[in-house]
Amino acid sequence: MSFFEVFNEFLDKHLDWAPLSGHYKVLARLLRRFELYRQKTTRTKFTLILNDFDSTEIERFKEFVINEPKIYDKYPSIYKTASDVVETARKPRRPEKRGENSVIGILKRLRAFFNWCVRRGYLDRTPFATFTGIGSEKYGTPYYITIEERDLIAGFDLSDKPSLEVQRDIFVFQ
Structure with missing residues (x-):
């Protein structure tokens, strides 16, 4: 094969x-x-x-x-x-x-x-x-937003860019 x-x-x-x-x-x-x-x-x-x-x-x-x-x-x-x-x-x-x-x-x-x-x-x-070059993922320090910042992002008008609306909603609900 x-x-x-x-x-x-x-x-x-x-x-x-x-x-x-x-x-x-x-x-x-x-x-x-x-x-x-x-x-x-x-x-x-x-x-x-x-x-x-x-x-x-x-x-x-x-x-x-x-x-x-x-x-x-x-x-x-x-x-x-x-x-x-x-x-x-x-x-x-x-x-x-x-x-x-x-x-x-x-x-x-x-x-x-x-x-x-x-x-x-x-x-x-x-x-x-025998391959040792994968490594491991590295993530930075998480930063937390306030409730007010979350609400500001959630209420932001992206109706002219529907794909960004979806990304915004994913971000807000995570």
Whole structure:
């Protein structure tokens, strides 16, 4: 089975019901763009192969995730068409710079996929066994707003921007 056939099995059998399955579909598309990027930069028919994924490849993938906005500028053809790795109606767009916590989350999801592969017998050992570059999320000191500040935000008129109204409401009710 190809890398993405195994990944789609992971999505179908392990995560079909999970609320986080969308995050894993994003990871699948990200891995596909990484594969296309490697093809462009190595000028070969590079394909991701489950058994060939090692700590060096994880490091390359991490660098790709961090530098994807710059890569988009240099190789826009990678992003011209939507990925066929997972079904999506979403149109590709220019990636935004990811924060350190986002990169760590992506790597943790990739690690979960490889751990699943080991449990299913697709791999003898996860490539993350020798990779030490994930790190841990860092969050700042929480700041609490007053009741008056909350009410001011809740009452702010955003009727001309419905998507911001939703974000405001999520913020207020958290």
